[in-house]
Amino acid sequence: MTSSTRRIVQVACAVIWCLFAAGPIFGFAALKPVLVSEGVYSEYCTKSVTGGPCKEQDLRLNFMFNVGAILTNVDAMLVGFVLDKYGPRVSGIVGSVVIFVAALVLSNAALLPGDPWLIGYSLLAVGGPFVFISSFHLSNTFVQYSGTILALLTGAFDASSAVFLGFQISYKNSAITLSQLFTIYTIVPVFILLAEVFIMPQTSYKSDESFASVVSTSAGHMEAEEQALLEDADLTSYTGRRSSFISNRGSFNRRRSSLVHEAPTPQSLAQYGSLKGLTAKQQLATHWAFLIIVFTTIQMLRINYFVATINSQYTYLLGHEKAQQINAVFDYLLPLGGVLAIPMIGFVLDHMSLVGSWTTVVTLSLTMGVLNLIARPWAAYLNVLLFVLYRPLYYTAVSDYAAKIFGFKTFGTVYGVVICIAGLFNILQSVLDRLTKKTFHLNPTPINGILVGATAIAGLALVGYIKSQGQNLKRQFLEIEAEASEPMLMPGAAPVPGVTTTHDPLHGETEISFNDPNQTKKAAKKDGDDCGSGHCKNCVCDV
Missing domain, CATH: 1.20.1250.20 (MFS general substrate transporter like domains)
Incomplete structure (x- = not known):
């Protein structure tokens, strides 16, 4: 494919994976009712509450989101280091692997000990910036549209919160479980990995x-x-x-x-x-x-x-x-x-x-x-x-x-x-x-x-x-x-003593010379204008 076509495909791939993987954790408001329905952290409730989570369960769920949001942003410094040192391809591959592991943990949360929801959500938060920030350089594929390309990438980042909205709709309107949804989601990191290896550039566009x-x-x-x-x-x-x-x-x-x-x-x-x-x-x-x-x-x-x-x-x-x-x-x-x-x-x-x-x-x-x-x-x-x-x-x-x-x-x-x-x-x-x-x-x-x-x-x-x-x-x-x-003389102005200007009409250049007053030749004296005659004005007498 031509260089221009390849760049278009690269931008399209980045927009697609940002749409599904850049920031799905920020769709927490849509995922939260599903988590409550699944009974996540319900063990923290001391009494039954109707119409939503109990106060402690709500705080625990919000804490899970808070940790994910913090890691997403703290992770940006690590992403920056990898991006500057190894390039966007390595950064994208690392992100795809982390997201794949996150999806596996969340899909098997019921079988894992400890707090798999917090771990899986945190890994999902860490993987997002690796695939998102590493795509910023693609704004230079078409410099005149750099702002628009950045807007597409950031728009895809924001739209990625729809992933959990899709989870919510599927969960409510079908027999599919949350575990199955996260299993299907593993397709996304696989796509990113293949795109990074076969389509995306190894180094950043400048x-x-x-x-x-x-x-x-x-x-x-x-x-x-x-x-x-x-x-x-x-x-x-x-x-x-x-x-x-x-x-x-x-x-x-x-x-x-x-x-x-x-x-x-x-x-x-x-x-x-x-x-x-x-x-x-x-x-x-x-x-x-x-x-x-x-x-x-x-x-x-x-x-x-x-x-x-x-x-x-x-x-x-x-x-x-x-x-x-x-x-x-x-x-x-x-x-x-x-x-x-x-x-x-x-x-x-x-x-x-x-x-x-x-x-x-x-x-x-x-x-x-x-x-x-x-x-x-x-x-x-x-x-x-x-x-x-x-x-x-x-x-x-x-x-x-x-x-x-x-x-x-x-x-x-x-x-x-x-x-x-x-x-x-x-x-x-x-x-x-x-x-x-x-x-x-x-x-x-x-x-x-x-x-x-x-x-x-x-x-x-x-x-x-x-x-x-x-x-x-x-x-x-x-x-x-x-x-x-x-420096230009005003019309009708006398030349400045000690300054010589020479204009070259062929090259359109003007040379300006500053003469040393100590080397300036003395003005010739007119007859009778010697120091002894008394007729000279401002004369310089030889001693």
């Missing part, structure tokens, strides 16, 4: 690592020369090109030399919107990394907390019957949202500046938070609708941010660390769950209010920093242009 979106924050459309600077993030190449237009000597030359040869620092590189020249450790020490880690931690905690507790939250706010209806709508919209959000994500990432896209993300997040505080059915349904669209947008925006700011050379490591740190803090989800159920007597409003406030602080700080860096970038460009531009 990109130009363009940071044009950072500049468009405040500088607008740049000239081609300025765009080249952004793409290369290299002042030396830029000033080298400019020197073909201007050749000079003296102090002007020395000033430009200092500009060209000055060693870049992490701060100066960040001001120009590119951290690709730094090591992963240096990149993680910048404000770019710190702010995205803080915001990601808060958002991940909010997202996973809502997925695990949506039923109990709306049971308190709107009653059991209405909560069941909202939960059912959520189960269907969550996987569908990943698909519906693809056009929106493609537009936001491909056609908006970095500050514009993140302003959109923060605004949506705050809107959802406010709606979650309103105990009205219309607010609940609108919140669910925004949530299922926001989730894929947010995760895609984080990976897009990491690719644009840090570059693909260190993408696996840096992105992995960001997601890992955020995942570790997700242990707080169990704390929030217990606070809601025991301290606030099932009232979710206090916890949700705290999370909205934290989102506002972290989100505004992130957007403000991106905007300020865009303004710094524009100012730096103006300074570079001022340093590199040709």
Whole structure:
């Protein structure tokens, strides 16, 4: 097959396996009723409860999901290491093996000792990132559609929660058991393994690592020369090109030399919107990394907390019957949202500046938070609708941010660390769950209010920093242009003493020479203008 066709097939394979294996554990809201029906963790109940799990069983099931969510994110750092060191093929193969083992454990949970549900769910959570993150580089198969391809992959990730929705529908409407469903699921890791061996590339597709979106924050459309600077993030190449237009000597030359040869620092590189020249450790020490880690931690905690507790939250706010209806709508919209959000994500990432896209993300997040505080059915349904669209947008925006700011050379490591740190803090989800159920007597409003406030602080700080860096970038460009531009005389102005300009019409170049005043020849004296005559003005007398 042709190169273009092969790349299309590779993207299609990645979308298919992400659809079934990238994040099925996040369909927990749909799987939970099936687990309750199967009596999973019912031994923790001290008395019979109708209409749902008992409090301790519910906490135990939520803990299982919480562990899976944490491992999914902590695992991202390990995935990043494997991806950077061994490439996407090895990463995908490792993921397929782990997912296969997870499916076997879950299909035989009734026969295994200990806590096979927690072990199997955890393995399923670990395998997902290996096959998901390793597919990000495929956004470079067609660079002009990179945002759309990322949206497809992330949309498939979100839609993968439909796997457990399919389990729920099959379980309720047929004689098939949960064990049989997980046995059938082993087909998925086998497909991934075969695709990695025979179709997928061994090494990652590379990109130009363009940071044009950072500049468009405040500088607008740049000239081609300025765009080249952004793409290369290299002042030396830029000033080298400019020197073909201007050749000079003296102090002007020395000033430009200092500009060209000055060693870049992490701060100066960040001001120009590119951290690709730094090591992963240096990149993680910048404000770019710190702010995205803080915001990601808060958002991940909010997202996973809502997925695990949506039923109990709306049971308190709107009653059991209405909560069941909202939960059912959520189960269907969550996987569908990943698909519906693809056009929106493609537009936001491909056609908006970095500050514009993140302003959109923060605004949506705050809107959802406010709606979650309103105990009205219309607010609940609108919140669910925004949530299922926001989730894929947010995760895609984080990976897009990491690719644009840090570059693909260190993408696996840096992105992995960001997601890992955020995942570790997700242990707080169990704390929030217990606070809601025991301290606030099932009232979710206090916890949700705290999370909205934290989102506002972290989100505004992130957007403000991106905007300020865009303004710094524009100012730096103006300074570079001022340093590199040709000095020009105003019409009718007298020549500047000590400066000689020579224009070459053939090559369109102007040479500027700065003459040493100490070597300037003395002006010839007119007759009678000697020092003794008293007629000369500003004359220089020989001693």
